Amino acid sequence: MTTFAIHPKIVCMSSAADFCRSYKIGAGDLVFVSQRTRQGAFAGLLDEALVVDYRQFGPGEPTDVMAESMWASLQGRTFQRVVAIGGGTILDVAKLFALRRMVPIAALFFGTLPAEKAYPLLLVPTTCGTGSEVTNISILELTKEGTKLGLAQDALYADEAVLIPELLQGMPDQVFAASSIDALIHAMESYTSPKANAFTRMFSLQAMDLILSGYQRMAAEGAAVREALLSDFLRASTLAGIAFGNAGCAAVHAMSYPLGAACHVAHGEANYVLLTAVYKAYQERRYDGSLRALCVHLAQVLDRDEADVFQRLETLLTVILPKKRMREYGVKASDIDEYVQMVITTQTRLMSNNYTVLDAAAIKAVYQSVF
Ligand SMILES: [Fe+2]
Structure with a gap:
């Protein structure tokens, strides 16, 4: 159904x-x-x-x-x-x-x-x-x-x-960056969710395309061009909302919540810390279906080979918001086990939407890779 x-x-x-x-x-x-x-x-x-x-x-x-x-x-x-x-x-x-x-x-x-x-x-x-x-x-x-x-x-x-x-208009740079990256992540996570269908994917893709083309223009023409693109970004976030409202978000969101709560990191920024690491973990375990379709689509938009599409995505996103490691927000290596437990015990609603199963060892490895 x-x-x-x-x-x-x-x-x-x-x-x-x-x-x-x-x-x-x-x-x-x-x-x-x-x-x-x-x-x-x-x-x-x-x-x-x-x-x-x-x-x-x-x-x-x-x-x-x-x-x-x-x-x-x-x-x-x-x-x-x-x-x-x-x-x-x-x-x-x-x-x-x-x-x-x-x-x-x-x-x-x-x-x-x-x-x-x-x-x-x-x-x-x-x-x-x-x-x-x-x-x-x-x-x-x-x-x-x-x-x-x-x-x-x-x-x-x-x-x-x-x-x-x-x-x-006049949104602080940090707020624009964190919120629009959050919308991009809604579009990506809903696209690869097992609950996705042809209708939700249409909304996910349109949202991704609007956001990424806006970022590409900002990278090429300077950040000020975004004021002319605000209706695109607003529409994209609503489209992504419709997509994830139906298909759900997944591990990126689930794993960002302990970081956001413990270190008071803005929601979109905390998601951004985990984004490419989670997708690389999926890719290592199971590279087919909607994950592969996502990579092929992103490769076209970003004009890159599908094999290094997440690396290229990260390079583009860094122009919008410099990425930090978890330790730069105050996380200690000894916190990671507790984060893993929190994700497993409290985030089942989101973790059930993962593209492929990420067990405790996989979750820990993702956290360690961005620590
Ligand atoms: Fe979000």
């Missing part, structure tokens, strides 16, 4: 003002937005709404503790719709606020609290990475577990995903 679905309605708009006017954003809306975005593109547009500036609840990517603090701060306040404007992490947090009950968050993530949708949800991405606006997944760092975990439930789908390229 193969299945493919696109759940939220996808709406493209030209500006933040158009969005607020069309959707009558105001009283009754709970809006998650950073101070920077609120004072920038949304200046004067959110005055009637109940606004949560999630940055006030802690630095870095949100944790269950931060999300529960946001929930506590809203007790006694009422709203009829949830709107999130931001990067993937805040879209993921906002998905929980559209549920009838969301605390304790650990109970929700471990299945003892059912996920039931209670409010309409609008998601507006301001980065070009997670594809969260079109997926039913919420990823959070669960502080007691010491790693990030994903909750995948249909109650987490947005009702509408609204794409506004204007909101990506």
Whole structure:
């Protein structure tokens, strides 16, 4: 059986003002937005709404503790719709606020609290990475577990995903690099997932092509050209979101979570550390089917032989974001066994989508190769 679905309605708009006017954003809306975005593109547009500036609840990517603090701060306040404007992490947090009950968050993530949708949800991405606006997944760092975990439930789908390229203007280089590489990895991991089918692969390929051709132009013409390509990158991240929302992500994501949680490395950057090492591990074990098709396709796009396609990919990605080794983020050699155990015990949802089986020894070897 193969299945493919696109759940939220996808709406493209030209500006933040158009969005607020069309959707009558105001009283009754709970809006998650950073101070920077609120004072920038949304200046004067959110005055009637109940606004949560999630940055006030802690630095870095949100944790269950931060999300529960946001929930506590809203007790006694009422709203009829949830709107999130931001990067993937805040879209993921906002998905929980559209549920009838969301605390304790650990109970929700471990299945003892059912996920039931209670409010309409609008998601507006301001980065070009997670594809969260079109997926039913919420990823959070669960502080007691010491790693990030994903909750995948249909109650987490947005009702509408609204794409506004204007909101990506002036993104910090690091945020652009990490988020767009994350989208590329969504496209690659979904392409080689055993759950992929002809429909998901079409979305994966289109996303990969848009991102890689954008990177090639940036490498040839300079980083500034990306401002002219923002609608391509935004579209690519949504396409990749549709692909992995159906076919799933795999070991690159699973193995990046302990690194991201322990060393507070941005999600896309942590994935990037593992990307080519995981694909080389697949290649060594089983080089056929969709993995080979991926290499043939990337070889065409990158104008290289399929045998050294991941090396060439890494060279191109280094122009966008210099790659670091795990030890440069503070990981110690003695941490690796614990990371391996964490992946095996907590990331089965993702590891079941690997192109071929990676056992504990293989996972350890991948970590050691990027240590
Ligand atoms: Fe991701």
